[in-house]
Amino acid sequence: MRAATDQLSATFSALADPTRRAILTRLADGAATVKDLSAPFDMSGPAISKHLRVLERAGLIQRGRAAQWRPRTLDAAPLKEVAEWAGEFRRFWDASYTRLDAYLQHLKAQEKSDEHDRN
C-alpha cells in the first residue's frame, strides 16, 4: 500500500476534475481522438489538451503512436488501485470496531475480576 501512494496521489488529483472524469467515461467506451473527446465540452482545444496531459501523467490514458490521429485509450490499472484503496479504508474501520467490541468486553471482565480480588 505504501509503495503505491505516489501513483495514488497522481490518480486522485487527476480524478478531482469533472471534465477529466467525463473524458475517462468516454474512453471506457473505446479509443477516441482529441477532436472526439473535446466535442461534448464547451472548451478550447488547448484546454482539453491540458486535461489530457494531466490524465496521461497519471497513467490513466495512453496515446496511440501508429495512427496519424493519435487516438487516446484508457488505462484502467490506476483506477482499480484507487477502488481497492478506498474499499480498504472502510473495511479498516469496520474490522477494527468489531475487534474493539470484543476487546472492550475483555477489559470489562478484567476490571470486574480485579474488583473481586480487592474485596
Add this chain to the structure above:
Amino acid sequence: MSTTATKPGVTVFGTPNDREVEFTRVLDAPRRLVFEAWTQPEHLQQWMLGPEGWTMPECRIDLRPGGSWRYVWRKADGTEMAMGGTVREVKPPELLVTTERWGPEWPETINTLRLTESGGRTTATLTVTYPSKEARDAALKTGMKEGMDPSFARLEELLRKLK
C-alpha cells in the same frame, strides 16, 4: 447528511459536510474504557488493526497537546503502512483531536474522536476533516454507504464498466 448510530455492531458512515467524513459506532462499554482502549498503545495494538492479517508492531502516542503519535501496521507478507501526526487536544474520557498524515504526499487530516455515554454504552463518533472537498471525495470515492457525490457516482459507473 447527519449520522445517528442506534445499535451496537454497526458502523454508520456519513458526510456531515463537504470536507468531512464521519464514522459512528455504539460500543457496549463505559466511555472511560473506550477512551483507554483508544489512547493506550497496549490496547490499540489489540484492535486497531483493520482487516485480518495485519499487526501493529509500532504504536507510540504522546497523549498531550503538541505530542506526536505514530502507528505502523504490518502484513504477513512484509507490506507496511505507517501514519502519524500530532495530538491537538485531549480531554479524557470524552475528546481526542489529532492530525494525521500517511506520508509527505498525502493531505493532512484532522481527526476528532468524541465519546458520549448513555446507559453504560458509548457512542464513538470519529470525524475526519480533509483540507478540501476534492481530497475527501478522492479518499472516499467507493467507500461510502450513502451521500455519494453525483460526480463520483459517474466514476463508479466507469469502474463497473471496467470490471
